[in-house]
Amino acid sequence: MSSDAFDMTLLVEVDLKEIILNEGTLQNSHIKKLLLQYKETVLTTIISQFGLGPIFDSYKNGGNVTTLHNAEKGIFANKADEDQYTEAFDCGNYEKDFPKKRKLNFQTSIEITDDYTGKVLKKDGTTHLDHVISAKAIHSNNGARLYMNAEQRDEMATSERNLAWTDSSLNQSKNDKDLEQWMDRENKRSPGKTNAQHYEINREAAVKKNIEACKVDRKESRNKIFCIQLGVYRGGPRSAIRAETGTGYVHL
Structure with a gap:
């Protein structure tokens, strides 16, 4: 003792x-x-x-760390945090490598299959890559913008499990919508039919793809955003002790 x-x-x-x-x-x-x-x-x-003195001082006094609670109120510890948090969404930032990925897949694959319908796609401009969980949804997450830089958010959005090969018209219709919600909506071109029916989507395959993407999204969020720092500044001193001493984990 x-x-x-x-x-x-x-x-x-x-x-x-x-x-x-x-x-x-x-x-x-x-x-x-x-x-x-x-x-x-x-x-x-x-x-x-x-050795938790600096952590408790920062937590008590606001310190030099921007908390999510404060960021949502427009209060930031420094300009860098403010710039990152208030960064406007630009889809192009999350699709920079798409041309390279398409070219490589066209060259190395005998055929490309639509991840949502199971149909064979053409190796031309009508074949698109889709973010299963949209890049906009990831960017719109306050925690992602505050605790992840642009490169980390891009890695999450372009993870292989979050990308789906599909037809351009389907991709443009889905846009930034939730996949399963979009499937059940009425298709604008085919009144009385859902998007799933209009595009002849394999629901089982599409739902499985969506579940895989959600798992990646949660895993990446836990690993890269909600680490010890988040435990300290959102969970309070008790979570800080558990995280710092290895006596437990900080959960979302």
């Missing part, structure tokens, strides 16, 4: 004896005062042992 822990235990034992001896006269105010003293002692010991 460390000397700090021993001293703290001794103090507890002495004060408990005092409580027992004065049980009849001890007032609630005295109990509250005593508990507050113990709270401060325990907190100080933990901070000292695990």
Whole structure:
């Protein structure tokens, strides 16, 4: 046992004896005062042992880290955080490598299959790459913009599991909509038919693709955004201790 822990235990034992001896006269105010003293002692010991001083100072005073809570109120610790958080959406930023990917796939694949319909696609301009979870949805996530830089967000959006080969007309119709919600909507060109029916989508394959993309999105978010820093500044000191000491994980 460390000397700090021993001293703290001794103090507890002495004060408990005092409580027992004065049980009849001890007032609630005295109990509250005593508990507050113990709270401060325990907190100080933990901070000292695990080197959490700077973290708690930052959390208490706002520090030099922009919290998601503050960012959503327009309060930023520095200009770099503000610029990254307020960056306007540009689809082109999430499709920079698409021409290279299309060219490579055209050259190396005997045939290209539509990930949503199962049909064979042509090796021309009518074959598109689609973000299953749209790039706009990723960019519009406040946490993604604050805790991930442009390159990290692009990696999430262009992960192989979040990309689908499909026909240009289907891609343009889906646009930035949620895949499953879009499938169930009425098609503008075929009144009375859903988009799934109009484009002859293989629902089972499309739903499976959507689930895979959602798994990647959650995994990347946990790994790159909601790390120790997020545990500290969103979860509070208790989460900070768990993350810093390895005694638990910070979940979304």
